């Protein structure tokens with residue numbers, strides 16, 4: 374009989390999204406995920422999560438990786454630690470679900486994907502909003518031809534991060550808006566259209582010196598090392614004869630009013646969130662223009678951080694490809710890296726990575742308890 378017990382999982386990195394997102398939402402799917410413990414380089418943060426609902430507080434990453442009871446880790450450290458923590462976990466035989474970006478550089482992401490394959494382990498990566506009922510609903514209707522041939526998509530996300538995030542310096546010094554937030558529309562676009570084959574990027578450092586406005590280090594000045602403002606034109610590797618094109622705008626300087634995600638076809642279009650679920654859908658038709666639609670039944674309000682981990686846990690137990698796959702996350706990262714390169718060299722640049730397209734969510738989703 375196949376093993377259907379929940380996957381014994383440790384959260385590594387116990388900051389804002391662990392406390393407010395992953396811990397409560399993973400605990401919403403106890404038939405898939407058992408949170409057996411927590412590790413953070415700041416032990417108080419790990420202890421705070423364990424105090425809420427039990428679980429072991431690990432003193433080091435080695436202690437997590439040497440614990441034979443642990444099957445998987447959820448890597449919620451900051452960007453620069455995603456690669457070394459995930460690589461160490463894979464080498465120790467643990468399955469890995471990582472927050473985005475999968476790593477800072479594409480060669481690191483290649484190593485992660487190759488190590489997972491060589492070790493026979495699952496490597497999954499956020500964002501998981503594509504699993505939400507809104508994105509799944511729109512994707513299905515696109516596959517059924519409701520908006521005709523897809524011709525383009527646009528995406529936008531960002532804003533002046535240092536005004537609300539206590540670790541904004543880490544985001545601006547090591548990741549920048551492309552690596553940090555472009556994975557939201559890029560995951561939706563590359564799932565619903567095709568991988569990206571060429572990018573033409575325009576990006577710059579717009580505000581090189583900033584001050585943290587939130588958290589215990591409020592008032593700290595920092596220098597921005599990554600391009601903090603820009604946009605890019607994308608060409609998809611799409612089957613349509615005339616091709617399909619995209620535009621993404623990502624800035625940690627300005628919050629633009631460009632819609633977060635639109636997808637356009639020869640017979641209509643959809644407008645929705647790319648980074649969460651449950652905020653409704655707008656549909657465009659040539660006859661009626663843009664009209665509001667209610668969210669589909671079961672749509673979650675906000676982002677359900679647990680769905681991606683539950684799908685990953687189910688993929689471990691049934692030995693299938695996780696839908697939020699490491700190879701697709703590597704592609705999204707490479708698109709971002711090539712956008713910066715294109716901006717530097719002043720011409721379009723090709724993207725070489727590809728991935729196996731994710732499966733749509735079945736009528737009984739992997740996070741639902743069918744028993």
Ligand SMILES: NC(=O)c1ccc[n+]([C@@H]2O[C@H](COP(=O)([O-])OP(=O)(O)OC[C@H]3O[C@@H](n4cnc5c(N)ncnc54)[C@H](O)[C@@H]3O)[C@@H](O)[C@H]2O)c1
Pocket residue numbers: 385386387388389390391412413414415418449450451452454458472473474540553
């Ligand atoms: N905050 C958000 O809204 C948000 C949304 C989506 C995704 N994310 C992603 O999630 C990740 C975490 O974001 P956050 O907002 O929770 O940040 P955060 O700074 O609040 O938390 C990060 C935690 O990781 C710990 N940490 C860092 N390096 C570590 C290491 N090597 N070993 C152990 N612990 C380590 C830090 O001590 C900290 O507690 C980021 O990569 C970010 O891109 C954040």
